[in-house]
Amino acid sequence: xxxxxxxxxxxxxxxxxxxxxxxxxxxxxxxxxxxxxxxxxxxxxxxxxxxxxxxxxxxxxxxxxxxxxxxxxxxxxx
Amino acid sequence: xxxxxxxxxxxxxxxxxxxxxxxxxxxxxxxxxxxxxxxxxxxxxxxxxxxxxxxxxxxxxxxxxxxxxxxxxxxxxxxxxxxxxxxxxxxxxxxxxxxxxxxxxxxxxxxxxxxxxxxxxxxxxxxxxxxxxxxxxxxxxxxxxxxxxxxxxxxxxxxxxxxxxxxxxxxxxxxxxxxxxxxxxxxxxxxxxxxxxxxxxxxxxxxxxxxxxxxxxxxxxxxxxxxxxxxxxxxxxxxxxxxxxxxxxxxxxxxxxxxxxxxxxxxxxxxxxxxxxxxxxxxxxxxxxxxxxxxxxxxxxxxxxxxxxxxxxxx
Numbered sequence: 133x134x135x136x137x138x139x140x141x142x143x144x145x146x147x148x149x150x151x152x153x154x155x156x157x158x159x160x161x162x163x164x165x166x167x168x169x170x171x172x173x174x175x176x177x178x179x180x181x182x183x184x185x186x187x188x189x190x191x192x193x194x195x196x197x198x199x200x201x202x203x204x205x206x207x208x209x210x
Numbered sequence: 211x212x213x214x215x216x217x218x219x220x221x222x223x224x225x226x227x228x229x230x231x232x233x234x235x236x237x238x239x240x241x242x243x244x245x246x247x248x249x250x251x252x253x254x255x256x257x258x259x260x261x262x263x264x265x266x267x268x269x270x271x272x273x274x275x276x277x278x279x280x281x282x283x284x285x286x287x288x289x290x291x292x293x294x295x296x297x298x299x300x301x302x303x304x305x306x307x308x309x310x311x312x313x314x315x316x317x318x319x320x321x322x323x324x325x326x327x328x329x330x331x332x333x334x335x336x337x338x339x340x341x342x343x344x345x346x347x348x349x350x351x352x353x354x355x356x357x358x359x360x361x362x363x364x365x366x367x368x369x370x371x372x373x374x375x376x377x378x379x380x381x382x383x384x385x386x387x388x389x390x391x392x393x394x395x396x397x398x399x400x401x402x403x404x405x406x407x408x409x410x411x412x413x414x415x416x417x418x419x420x421x422x423x424x425x426x427x428x429x430x431x432x433x434x435x436x437x438x439x440x441x442x443x444x445x446x447x448x449x450x451x452x453x454x455x456x457x458x459x460x461x462x463x464x465x466x467x468x469x470x471x472x473x474x475x476x477x478x479x480x481x482x483x484x485x486x487x488x489x490x491x492x493x494x495x496x497x498x499x500x501x502x503x504x505x506x507x508x509x510x511x512x513x514x515x516x517x518x519x520x521x522x523x524x525x
Contacts, residue, residue: 141345141346141347141348141349142348143253143344143345143347143348144344144345144346145244145246145250145251145267145344145345146244146345148267149244166349167348167349167351167374168351173349177337177418177419181337182336182337183336183337183338183346183349183419183439184336184340184345184346184349185345185346185349196336198243198244200243
């Protein structure tokens with residue numbers, strides 16, 4: 133199973149959409165709240181080049197912003 | 211074939227879908243990505259009748275759920291083309307891979323944030339320059355941030371950011387704030403917020419991340435202002451290209467011109483919400499237009515003299 137990290141803030145609507153999608157599909161993910169964890173915010177910046185949520189790390193592939201089609205493609209979900 | 215296709219799944223689009231479904235129209239609503247639309251990025255809505263205070267997301271989702279009470283179809287696709295005519299229908303709406311046909315179309319395509327024109331604003335987008343405080347504001351807990359703009363939306367962004375940031379500076383280009391009195395008073399009372407008028411941002415500076423705004427004052431002198439982030443709220447740009455493609459008349463701001471029946475100049479084509487030429491734009495005004503659009507779409511397809519429109523202009 134793919135290892136998924138989501139860099140998010142609690143208020144971010146696009147982050148919630150990703151998490152809802154993962155739950156619906158029964159996919160496990162690690163949720164990292166960058167509003168509370170400044171080191172994680174820097175990690176997100178290093179990986180994605182941006183300080184903006186959501187950012188996904190799916191087995192090392194980085195998706196910055198909301199792009200469900202790209203996520204489905206990586207996870208091979210129709 | 212559907213009686214009506216609603217393009218855009220924001221609060222106006224789903225209100226139109228709710229009413230079209232209620233009127234018994236065979237209804238399809240198509241949304242490109244975020245069901246609920248841009249209001250879901252608004253922290254608090256206080257002007258929806260009957261609800262004193264609600265988050266934009268909760269409000270939008272309640273309208274979506276209300277629409278789902280009726281027999282409507284919902285599709286998630288980015289519509290790339292609308293054309294007049296079809297195999298069976300009067301209008302063809304297509305995403306490239308999927309095609310839908312209908313007797314009428316309601317454009318509820320909304321608007322996007324206007325980008326800041328200052329030098330380097332694009333370079334620092336999502337690297338200190340942001341367009342959604344609700345999404346990215348909490349990252350700047352304990353930091354000094356700016357809000358660029360003087361509208362009511364800008365005021366609400368500043369008030370939300372004050373929950374996290376150590377200082378919030380509202381940088382207003384004009385002489386005064388343009389928002390509602392209630393929010394302007396909240397700004398004044400909030401000790402974390404400072405309002406600066408006659409401040410025009412001409413450049414943004416930094417290394418990897420934004421750290422400085424170059425501000426031109428009324429006297430045309432510039433000064434540098436250190437910030438960790440700037441949240442831009444300087445207006446919206448209507449998403450009217452699809453409508454324009456079938457000859458729908460737009461005004462100078464590229465907004466769809468509608469009449470009191472939410473009709474455009476093209477028969478069978480209606481519009482509602484932020485994409486229209488309504489001057490005062492709120493969720494409630496968009497919802498009102500949406501109900502009007504659905505009713506007149508219903509009246510149009512149920513007219514005993516109805517014939518499939520072929521791009522004719524309304525008399």
